[in-house]
Each structure stands twice: as C-alpha cells, then as structure tokens.
Amino acid sequence: MAEVPVRGRFHRIAETDRPPVSITVDGAAVTAREGDSLLVAVLASGRTLRQSEFGDGSRAGFCLMGACQDCWMWQADGGRLRACTTPVRAGMDLLTRPVDETLWPLPA
Amino acid sequence: MAAASMTPATIPRAIVVGAGPAGVRAAETLVAAGLRPMVIDEGMLSGGQIYRRQPANFGRPHETLYGYDAEKARSLHDAFEAIRTQVDYRPETLAWNLRENVLHVVTNGVAAALPFDALILATGATDRLLPIRGWTLPGCYSLGGSQVALKAQACSIGQRPVFLGTGPLLYLVAYQYLKAGVDVAAVLDTSPFGASIRALPDLAVRPGLLLRGLRFRRALTKAGVTVANGVVPLEIEGDGEVTGLRYHAAGGGDRRIACDAVGMGFHLRSENQLADLAGCPFLFDDATGMWRPEADGDGRSPRAGIYLAGDGARVLGADAAEVGGRLAALAALADAGMSADAALVTSLRGQMATLDRFRRGLATAFPWPATLARSVADDVILCRCEAITAGTMRETAEAKGAPEVNRAKALSRIGMGRCQGRYCGHAAAEVLAGARGSSLESVGRLRGQAPVKPLSMATVKADTL
Numbered sequence: 025m026a027e028v029p030v031r032g033r034f035h036r037i038a039e040t041d042r043p044p045v046s047i048t049v050d051g052a053a054v055t056a057r058e059g060d061s062l063l064v065a066v067l068a069s070g071r072t073l074r075q076s077e078f079g080d081g082s083r084a085g086f087c088l089m090g091a092c093q094d095c096w097m098w099q100a101d102g103g104r105l106r107a108c109t110t111p112v113r114a115g116m117d118l119l120t121r122p123v124d125e126t127l128w129p130l131p132a
Numbered sequence: 133m134a135a136a137s138m139t140p141a142t143i144p145r146a147i148v149v150g151a152g153p154a155g156v157r158a159a160e161t162l163v164a165a166g167l168r169p170m171v172i173d174e175g176m177l178s179g180g181q182i183y184r185r186q187p188a189n190f191g192r193p194h195e196t197l198y199g200y201d202a203e204k205a206r207s208l209h210d211a212f213e214a215i216r217t218q219v220d221y222r223p224e225t226l227a228w229n230l231r232e233n234v235l236h237v238v239t240n241g242v243a244a245a246l247p248f249d250a251l252i253l254a255t256g257a258t259d260r261l262l263p264i265r266g267w268t269l270p271g272c273y274s275l276g277g278s279q280v281a282l283k284a285q286a287c288s289i290g291q292r293p294v295f296l297g298t299g300p301l302l303y304l305v306a307y308q309y310l311k312a313g314v315d316v317a318a319v320l321d322t323s324p325f326g327a328s329i330r331a332l333p334d335l336a337v338r339p340g341l342l343l344r345g346l347r348f349r350r351a352l353t354k355a356g357v358t359v360a361n362g363v364v365p366l367e368i369e370g371d372g373e374v375t376g377l378r379y380h381a382a383g384g385g386d387r388r389i390a391c392d393a394v395g396m397g398f399h400l401r402s403e404n405q406l407a408d409l410a411g412c413p414f415l416f417d418d419a420t421g422m423w424r425p426e427a428d429g430d431g432r433s434p435r436a437g438i439y440l441a442g443d444g445a446r447v448l449g450a451d452a453a454e455v456g457g458r459l460a461a462l463a464a465l466a467d468a469g470m471s472a473d474a475a476l477v478t479s480l481r482g483q484m485a486t487l488d489r490f491r492r493g494l495a496t497a498f499p500w501p502a503t504l505a506r507s508v509a510d511d512v513i514l515c516r517c518e519a520i521t522a523g524t525m526r527e528t529a530e531a532k533g534a535p536e537v538n539r540a541k542a543l544s545r546i547g548m549g550r551c552q553g554r555y556c557g558h559a560a561a562e563v564l565a566g567a568r569g570s571s572l573e574s575v576g577r578l579r580g581q582a583p584v585k586p587l588s589m590a591t592v593k594a595d596t597l
C-alpha cells in the first residue's frame with residue numbers, strides 16, 4: 025500500500041518564504057524554516073512531539089510559553105530540549121521518546 | 133522627602149524580573165531616576181505576552197500582529213529600545229530562586245546570584261486551566277498557546293480549531309484566528325450570557341474595550357462561527373489526537389463539533405512563585421477564587437525591598453500592567469529616599485482605580501467555573517505532567533484525609549510534576565475542597581518551590597556578577 029502523506033498538525037498561514045532548515049525526527053528528515061521554534065518545526069509536518077513517560081499516549085505540547093513543560097523532546101546524543109522555547113537549528117537530531125528512560129530525573 | 137536633585141549616598145541596586153508591559157515601564161521609570169536596573173527575562177525577546185515579538189526574520193507589521201493594540205505595542209517596544217543601553221538586560225535568563233535579597237538566575241546553563249536592594253517582580257500570567265476529558269490529546273492547546281502560535285510563529289494550531297473556556301482572551305484569540313483566515317469551528321464560553329449583562333456597569337468604565345469585545349463577537353457570528361454561552365464541555369474526543377468536541381448547550385441537548393484542534397483556557401492566573409519564595413504573605417480573593425500576594429495600591433509588598441507589578445501581582449490586563457510597573461518603580465524610589473513626582477503618582481493611582489473596576493467587571497462576566505472543576509470525573513487526567521487522575525485526588529482526600537493542597541500533593545504527587553501545579557493546581561484545589569465538603573479557601577494554596585521551573589542538568593555556577 026502506498027504511504028499516505030501525513031499532514032502537519034500546525035498550519036503556516038504567513039511568513040512562509042523563510043530559508044529551509046533540515047533536521048531529523050526519529051531518524052526521518054524534516055524540513056523546517058529558519059526562525060521556527062523546535063515545536064513548530066516538528067509540528068508543521070508531524071502530528072506529535074513526544075510520548076508521555078507515564079504511558080498515556082503521545083503529546084504535542086500545550087502552553088507554548090515555557091510553563092507546562094509538556095513539550096520536552098530528546099536528542100539522539102542524550103540531551104533534552106523544551107521544544108516551545110528552543111529555536112530550531114540545522115542538523116538537530118531529535119527523538120520523540122527517550123533512548124534511556126533514566127534520563128529524565130523525576131523529582132523525589 | 134528628598135528634593136528632586138538629591139540622590140541617596142548609594143544608588144540602590146534594582147532588579148526587574150519580566151520585560152513585559154509592567155517590567156518595561158518599571159525599568160523606564162528607574163532609569164529616569166538615574167538608576168541602572170537589571171532587567172531579567174527568560175524570553176529571547178522583550179515585550180511580554182500581549183506585545184510578544186516575532187523572530188527577527190519575520191516581517192509582519194505591528195498592525196497585523198497586534199491589531200487595535202499596534203500603537204501601544206510600538207510604544208512599549210520603542211520604550212525598551214530607548215533604555216537598552218541604560219539597563220543591564222539579561223534575556224534568556226530564568227529567575228529560579230530568591231533568598232534573603234539575593235536573586236538566583238540561570239542563563240544558558242550558567243547560574244549567578246544577584247544581590248539587590250529593590251526587586252520588582254513583573255512576572256505576568258499564564259492560562260488558568262481545568263481538566264476536560266481528552267485535554268491531553270495532541271491538538272489540544274491552551275488559549276494563550278494558540279495565540280503564541282499565531283503571533284510569534286505565524287501558525288494556526290489546526291485547520292479547524294474550537295476555542296473553549298471563558299474570559300476576554302477567548303473571543304480575542306478566536307477573532308485573531310478568523311482574521312488570519314482560519315476556519316474557526318466554534319467559540320464555546322462556559323459563562324452564561326446573563327453574566328455579561330450583570331457586568332455591564334463595571335465594564336462600561338472602559339467603553340472602548342467593551343465595544344471591542346462586542347465587535348469580536350459580532351465578527352465571529354457574521355462569519356458563521358457558532359458562538360455559544362453557558363456551555364458545559366463534556367469531552368474532547370479522539371483516538372490518539374483531537375477529532376471532535378462534545379458539549380452540553382445552555383438551551384439543553386448535547387452537541388458534537390468536528391475539529392482537529394482545541395484552544396482552551398479560563399482566564400488567567402498569576403505567576404507568583406517568586407513572591408512566595410520572597411516570603412510575601414498571600415490573600416484569598418473571593419471574586420476569582422485565587423490567592424494573591426499582598427501589596428499596597430502601588431505594588432509595595434510587606435517584605436522590604438520586594439515590589440509587585442502587572443498580571444503577576446493580580447490579573448488586571450496590559451494597560452494596568454504599564455501603570456502598575458510605573459507605580460511599583462516609584463514606590464521603590466520613594467522607599468530608597470529618592471523623590472517621586474507626587475502629581476504623577478496621584479494620576480497613576482487614579483488610572484489604576486478605573487482599571488480595577490473593569491477587572492471586577494471581567495470577573496463578573498467571565499466567572500471561573502468552579503462547579504465544572506469540582507465535578508471532573510474520577511478517570512480524567514488532572515495532572516498532565518504525570519498522568520494522575522482526579523480520582524487519585526479524591527482518594528487522597530477521602531482515604532488519606534489530606535486536609536489541604538500541600539499535604540495532598542505529597543500524598544498524590546498532584547502538583548509535584550514539572551509544571552509545579554501551574555496547570556492542575558486550581559482544579560486540584562477545587563476537587564480536594566469538593567471531596568472534603570469544605571471551602572476552596574480552607575484547602576489553602578500550593579507553596580512555591582525553587583527552582584520555579586526545571587533547570588538544565590548541566591547548570592554550572594558562575595561567580596556572582
């Protein structure tokens with residue numbers, strides 16, 4: 025069966041002529057735009073940002089202003105990034121689930 | 133009082149946290165008095181929420197971004213540009229703790245401790261939320277977040293969003309989406325229409341703003357958007373992502389609207405954790421059901437050297453934030469023995485009185501739906517951070533006898549997650565109060581804890597700057 029192209033969750037309604045930026049999300053190439061937040065970079069062509077660590081499905085951010093902490097993504101090299109307040113940079117290699125579950129330090 | 137030309141022996145070290153309307157006007161006032169304040173903001177750009185800026189390589193004009201408020205936005209941005217070299221501006225800097233007149237900040241993983249004589253907290257607000265079944269589904273955003281997508285990133289949160297909740301932001305955001313050409317599916321307000329009528333005498337003190345609200349509503353209705361009052365939201369539907377919303381209409385009957393996104397919010401809540409860490413006493417405000425740090429009319433807290441301004445002190449909106457920022461700075465100057473223009477103070481206090489009356493009107497027109505929060509079903513996720521249900525909170529109240537929210541937090545982890553109760557705290561308190569059969573005030577408030585937001589694990593200490 026031919027793959028159905030997945031439309032992004034977010035829709036760009038203006039400012040669409042910015043230079044492209046290439047990143048990788050779960051190993052797949054994604055083209056974003058310079059000036060995108062990481063959250064927008066991922067959701068302009070994807071549907072979700074992360075898997076909840078508590079087994080209740082996927083999440084795609086919520087507050088977009090650095091307050092709810094529901095948009096943290098993982099980097100292939102182990103770090104974490106809050107997608108709504110991090111500007112996209114060419115070459116970012118992102119994951120929607122942690123490589124190592126112990127990376128997120130749960131408060132005691 | 134000292135004469136205008138006199139300054140105290142030592143120039144007070146002043147820090148302003150927040151570069152929104154309140155913080156910018158506070159800093160401007162301090163600069164005018166000869167101080168060189170530090171201005172701290174975790175954002176990359178100044179402007180705060182309402183006058184949030186787009187990235188440098190975006191080109192939309194102020195008129196597109198801020199609509200009726202374009203002139204005010206320009207004035208605030210210009211004011212900050214004008215003092216840029218006279219303040220020590222620290223963008224991308226989070227103020228994460230405060231102890232004994234030392235503010236702790238972190239900039240890109242580098243920590244610093246900043247002693248101060250006067251600290252003006254102008255930390256703003258975020259959306260006030262309550263859980264609705266399905267609110268953690270991808271496609272559901274806060275109302276403020278929906279606006280941030282549009283304003284700062286020129287994106288809509290979906291092809292066909294529903295806006296749900298209450299408060300002036302509900303109609304504003306829906307209108308901004310409509311103007312941007314988005315197919316808005318519906319605007320669903322939990323407040324009954326009659327509440328707006330009751331609020332008219334107070335809202336009429338700012339006829340321009342009142343008219344603007346009516347205009348938004350009319351434009352939405354004219355465009356064929358369903359605008360309904362007194363709704364009871366039942367469920368945000370979807371298998372893995374938002375596909376619809378069910379609600380109970382005021383006139384009776386359940387309705388379903390197909391949509392791929394929901395923007396929800398129930399007016400705003402103050403960011404007041406730093407005031408809490410500073411030891412400011414808090415008061416319970418019956419009209420909104422929220423706790424707020426105590427301060428006099430000028431923003432002077434009972435804690436020496438701590439001043440509060442803007443939405444972070446009390447949600448009064450953007451114009452009041454500018455007035456409050458100026459008043460707080462003038463109070464700090466007066467307390468440091470520097471003279472303040474008495475006529476200016478009187479005029480600002482007068483403006484504040486009008487703005488406060490309008491705030492009361494808004495509280496009447498768009499009440500917090502406490503019953504909705506209290507009746508959240510047991511299996512609905514209350515804490516987004518750790519996927520903890522409302523039932524767990526009730527169990528904590530009933531089986532474990534938690535008397536107040538901090539004990540309930542320790543027992544249930546609700547409020548202990550990464551957002552530190554910003555998004556579950558108000559509903560959690562209602563659920564706890566409901567389960568105990570007590571008042572909202574009696575279950576207390578979640579205490580602020582450092583760090584006020586998660587710090588990077590790689591944070592290192594720098595020398596005190």
Ligand SMILES: Cc1cc2nc3c(=O)[nH]c(=O)nc-3n(C[C@H](O)[C@H](O)[C@H](O)COP(=O)(O)OP(=O)(O)OC[C@H]3O[C@@H](n4cnc5c(N)ncnc54)[C@H](O)[C@@H]3O)c2cc1C
Nearest residue numbers: 150152153154173174180181182227256276442443450453
């Ligand atoms: C998302 C959102 C959108 C809004 N849009 C509108 C609108 O379009 N029209 C309208 O009339 N009103 C709007 N409001 C209401 C708004 O709160 C006021 O209009 C106004 O922005 C309040 O000004 P302020 O200076 O008090 O706070 P803000 O403008 O919120 O500024 C507070 C600043 O403090 C910074 N800050 C907070 N805590 C810290 C910390 N610990 N460390 C470092 N920096 C910190 C924030 O980054 C922010 O820049 C909006 C509110 C929100 C939350």
